[in-house]
Amino acid sequence: MATPPLPGEIDFTNLPDLAVLGQTLFKRVPIGAIVVRLSDSQIILRNPAFRHIANDDITTVSSLLDTCCVDPTQREQIHQQITQAKSRADKEETSEMPELVLDLKGTDGRVRIVQHYALLFHKMDIAIGIFRDISDIKRKYRALQKEAFTDELTGVGNRRGLMERWNEEMEDDPNQVIGFLMIDLDQFKPINDTYGHAIGDHVLQSLARRLRKGVRKSDYVARLGGDEFGILLPNIQSRTMLDTIRNKLLVSLKRPVITNTLKLNLSGSIGGGLYPEDGQDLPAIMVHADHSMYSTKKSIPARKRSKKHRVTARLPVA
Structure with missing residues (x-):
């Protein structure tokens, strides 16, 4: 008899096929997501929400940062994060990059304030990058801050x-x-x-x-x-x-x-x-x-x- 899951645990027996579930989430989630090949930094997969942040002409992480990131300090910070995360490949199966707020300029000329997070799977040679557009939240906060x-x-x-x-x-x-x-x-x-x-x-x-x-x-x-x-x-x-x-x-x-x-x-x-x-x-x-x-x-x-x-x-x- 199967042991019931503890509070807070996921009961995988009641979930649909995880591959199908993952594909559905990747397509439908309103947060930009990409899959990157670690060996050459190529963007091998992107979801529809990411196309609001950068178009299909952006094919590598380097081109994304050099073309879209308008703040040189932010570019330097994320390049350092990538280098540090990759350096842990021999010690860890997975490593993560901490949250970082980036100002990314899209092809429409609009600068979006994006919260970035990434998880690296070294043995699989891939990384998943998450880009959450928080422009409205940040602008409202800045307006309130300016008033205060x-x-x-x-x-x-x-x-x-x-x-x-x-x-x-x-x-x-x-x-x-x-x-x-x-x-x-x-x-x-x-x-x-x-x-x-x-x-x-x-x-x-x-x-x-x-x-x-x-x-x-x-x-x-x-x-x-x-x-x-x-x-x-x-x-x-x-x-x-x-x-x-x-x-x-x-x-x-x-x-x-x-x-x-x-x-x-x-x-x-x-x-x-x-x-x-x-x-x-x-x-x-x-x-x-x-x-x-x-x-x-x-x-x-x-x-x-x-x-x-x-x-x-x-x-x-x-």
Whole structure:
């Protein structure tokens, strides 16, 4: 008498012919799948779902990666995985390649975000590759992430986004030099008190755009709260470069903001810090930059500050 299967085990006696079942699954499953000959990397079998990822002109794994994978780092990662998996042929009957997310460009020009996994059967000289299109999931996640990390008023980053970007930079290259600038608008409160928050909001939006245009695309501008902004500058060359950017932004902040019938003259105070020289993490760098900023404020004579911070001149009504 046959022993009944344990919970979680498959009862093979009740399954249809496994060859037929395997063929049916291979054809019908809505996930791209290929069978590859290990000796020459030829794609010897592909299912219909894979044709949404790459067409039949792609005949080898190498051509798939070189033609379709748009990210050089991802190409290098998967080539390394293949080499490592093949090196285990003398020790294991089967080996696997861990999950890896790839950006693959199809013949239709669309870039699909694909989750890849592979299992190698060394004695059979074949590998099975699985390609799951997760584009919609990833794009929805990125949209939610962008919303969570973006300041609603100005469109630049917020504190959470700043910390997330810092963490990404640390993961990519913890040995790089990173600059940080802390920016505070001088005497911004009188604008809100005199002309209302709508005008104040317009000023903040205008100055956020200036800050973003005044730095590199790789730099990250964030509104930290109120009239305070921060800028993260990865892979900065030196403190001299940080000071050059700081001075450039100070000039930019002095340009008047035009809104309705008002010409608003402002200025800003900017302090800077460098990782790792001024601190070993982002909070420490921010504290250093904040102290530097307030030292700059105190160094400006009161009479000069008062003159510089006159905030408005009324324009003629058109």
